[in-house]
Amino acid sequence: MAKRYMSPLAVLMSATVLAGCSNLPNSLDHGGNPFTQPFNYEKAQNIQVQGNDFKSALIREYQALSTKEGVVWSDWFDSDFFARKAIKISESDGIIGPEDPANWRYSEEELVQFAQPRQDLLAALNEGVGDFPLEAAKAQASFDCWVEEQEEGWQNDEIAKCKQQFDAALAKLQNVIVTKPQATEPLDMAKLYTVFFDFDSAVITPVGQQVLQALVEDWGKETAAFELIGHTDSAGSRTYNERLSKRRAEAVKSFVASLEVPEGKMTTQGVGESALAVQTEDGVREAKNRRVVIKVKQ
Template identity: 60%
Template sequence: MKKNLTRTVSLFLSAAVLAGCTNFPKAFDHSGNPFTQPFNYEEAQALQTDAATFKGALVKEYQALATKEGVEWADWFDSDFFARKAIKVAASENGLPPEDPALWRFSKQEQAQFTDGYNALNAALETSRSSLPVLSAKAQASFDCWVEEQEEGWQHDEIAKCKDQFAEALNRLTGAQEKLTQQPAPKMELDLAKLYTVFFDFDSAVITPVGQQVLQALVQDWGAQAVNYALIGHTDRAGSQAYNKSLSERRAQSVKTFISELGLPGDKISTTGMGESAPAVATQDGVREAKNRRVVIEVQQ
């Protein structure tokens, strides 16, 4: 697919539509203008899908890209590109493949770079669509975003952003695949831990590299088992009780998002925030105790 539309044209036509339509964007007539085409944004945004599947997660990703292009940038032609992709994915059985860079206008150097990414992505998707559906959808949508922005070639910040998001998603995807496909030594059931603890930096809900390793071990140990996961967030005693309650909930949700992207089913994961009410180490109010800033994951059989 070759896109020959520029931002200048799209902004001009978007303004024309906005001036003439109450519910923007809509199909419109430009009296023979060669850029006339129907818009599909509203239809795409109305789609309801199961975001826990690859197909559903991919629809959500394309819906978000359509909104970014149209609502944020007033570029309704490129918005329609992603809207139509969302509609096609929703109508498909198992989703659609990523954009083929060979069908886009790139220099030889750009083409080589995109082809490498395209091949690496397809290789990863072969086995990860079902085992890591959300992360797989993120990787594909980020690649398509990179392709679309690079072909336009003028919003360099957006090009870099999409490219970096794709690289990060692909790295996480391949890393998670390696963890899931490794064949660990046989273990007796009693050898497997049922409590995993992830610690956090002060006033943060961002999972540290060490915390990521703990969660990857959790998925490796239990990902193939029919179990439930109870995530309980905690804080130290610095800050108000109300703030710490919210922070503990955000920490638990951050862990849920991470392990869901590694393939654990979201409906098997519960989250609770205890705030500062259940410290691992008793302290006075206001003390920043690192061992209390944690999420405890309990595996429930």
């Protein structure tokens, strides 16, 4: 929704004009209502959540978004929207999912940018809300933040910020899902860390750097050895993918070495597309398959 900074008189005049519009209730219900915002905002902020389950975490995320829109930006429309979403979640026995951009004011061409990210988000939420509720809530709320800011379309810094937060949150959620030990695996198995890569790239992303920094913080610089296994998706030839997977493993080794881990503590290999995390047909781009898996050996 476009940011609206209106005086009380302007609000009253707008309400008078809009009162004759037959679709006014539906418009206000979706975009928020500046007249009910103070009441919904207060009600939403008064919701007491103590746990770290998905529902509680999600309410906190929307409470924060409502505060940002109303208190920081004086955008009462979207503050009310996020407040009512927090209330709806608190009163629901089920799961309230992320926004569908098709319900917002986007053209068919503009909707394309959200299609794959939302599909990836829904897949990650389906797997992660139970075991990783905090990561799942952050990913959903930051997606809705992106949808809302992108529709307004004028605060480029805020659009970029929400989009970056969503990308980072989704990557983190996908990472913890992929590296979750299976019930059939022994309890003393080596701990795994995973760094994901952009398509046809061996450049470590900022999120990947955070994963590797956490690796070193968790295990120290001298006490553990690391096996770095590079992977690709099935797009491209097998020969090219094997080379790319080795480059990814070497890139991770170089970055970890820059954190003062001896190179002799690390071994690398590239297996190309031979061990897909997500099974796909040949030639398919799949973000979860573009990775380096780090096995920690003590």
